[in-house]
Amino acid sequence: MDERQRIIENTLVPHTAFNEALIRMTQCFKYANGSTEPICTAIVGEARTGKTRVMEEFRLIHPIVRHSEGLHVPILYVKTPSKPTVKSLVELLLQALKDPKFHIGTENNKTMRLFMLMQRTGTRMIMIDEFQHFYDKGLRAVMHHVADWLKIFVDDSKISLVVGGLPSCQAVLDQNEQLAGRFLSRVEMPRFDWNNPEHRAQFMDILEAFQESIGKYFDLPNLDSDEMAFRCYCATGGLMGYLTKFLRQLVWDAIDEDRKIISLNNFAAAHCASVWDTNKISGVANPFSKSFKLCPSPEILEKISLIGKAIVETPTPRRRGGRQPKPKSATQQIF
Ligand SMILES: Nc1ncnc2c1ncn2[C@@H]1O[C@H](COP(=O)(O)OP(=O)(O)OP(=O)(O)O)[C@@H](O)[C@H]1O
Ligand SMILES: [Mg+2]
Structure with a gap:
């Protein structure tokens, strides 16, 4: 293998x-x-x-x-x-x-x-x-x-x-x-929290470890630079499981496409394929796209903190005289 x-x-x-x-x-x-x-x-x-x-x-x-x-x-x-x-x-x-x-x-x-x-x-x-x-x-x-x-x-x-x-x-x-x-x-x-300096430093250390192991085989933007770390954070909500799922996709794509170089565009594509669902978190661009703002505003961090959380659907109001819509599952996962 x-x-x-x-x-x-x-x-x-x-x-x-x-x-x-x-x-x-x-x-x-x-x-x-x-x-x-x-x-x-x-x-x-x-x-x-x-x-x-x-x-x-x-x-x-x-x-x-x-x-x-x-x-x-x-x-x-x-x-x-x-x-x-x-x-x-x-x-x-x-x-x-x-x-x-x-x-x-x-x-x-x-x-x-x-x-x-x-x-x-x-x-x-x-x-x-x-x-x-x-x-x-x-x-x-x-x-x-x-x-x-x-x-x-x-x-x-x-x-x-x-x-x-x-x-x-x-x-x-x-x-x-x-x-x-x-x-x-x-x-x-923990879910690592960007606002918490101790957590942020740990999240950077985690990225450094992955940079070291992926970097042995591929050329990629430095994961533990401030810019890439923030992008990766917004891509994964600070959750270890989302980070590994996303990085795995990135590596598999590079292997399958026979590339040694992993570009920012490849990050965006891997993210789309592994964890991104723009419909669920409105107003947030793909963190690896050109239009993504590299600014940890409270609004974006609030939205990112919803990644991986179950959301409870509010019941649809009954239409007068109409048929009751079919019940949906009570909870669904963002992403
Ligand atoms: N310290 C770590 N180093 C490297 N990979 C890790 C680490 N912790 C977790 N992972 C990876 O993250 C993914 C999710 O981890 P894990 O399944 O342990 O989470 P969990 O908290 O048990 O999730 P769930 O609540 O859904 O069961 C796994 O692929 C795991 O290998
Ligand atoms: Mg588990």
Whole structure:
């Protein structure tokens, strides 16, 4: 495979929050053994801020290994199903431990089997991603049964628990003081904010890292110059996931068109193809076009902060005597 295809995936940028999350998880993992109570932590952030990536990177440090005496699973990772129940969560955990009979038995049987298997495979940490699914936004209710089960489970097994999720997952802890009491303060994965000098400097550092890796293969305008950094910021809303998606497109286009040089026009095209939808944010030109104003006005920054956020559609008023329009989905994503 052409190694240039994976330049972006292979570039890991250890920004401040990323490092903070790694340090927190390292501590939880280290002190889980022999602790009298479970140590839990939450990695919280808006969509596409890098929660899953930092959890993945930590798992790479403590990988699953098959020894002659069996499987060693130091970290058990699952993604919360969309409407979690004790049954669905335990089954997922059992499946992650390669239990072929994960669907067999009562809730209690399965829980007991999970304890046993975790002991046998040396599990010290459970990671539960997409933890916001423990909170039903529609019903505005926490799935209390499964949250209580989780509390008892981590108490009894004394392992450490890391949850990752959108800010709405905070409701699960806010409404369950016993579970909350077992958590250290949360680590926040940020959307970088141009108005915040510390964030701006970090965003520039991230661009510098990508400049270095892309620059090994291609000639491109300096990503970490003030001008390009502002354009990239406006293109991605300061979201790590949007930045990597856009840069990946830029690289793929150059590979497919057999170019070594990447021009500003190529940036504009890659942006159109990967993240730009001018209809959703009105009055903002493509950040890589000639007509784009290089001025961080409060108006533009306000609009850019909407990138990646779900917008709630206001219901269309009913027409008198006319037919009711078909309902649209309640939320849609900008871009
Ligand atoms: N520190 C980083 N260095 C390099 N790439 C990163 C970093 N953090 C995130 N990414 C990349 O950004 C993209 C989005 O990251 P990730 O999936 O972890 O976000 P997320 O917060 O879990 O999003 P969601 O809430 O939608 O699940 C991924 O392609 C990931 O590899
Ligand atoms: Mg994720």
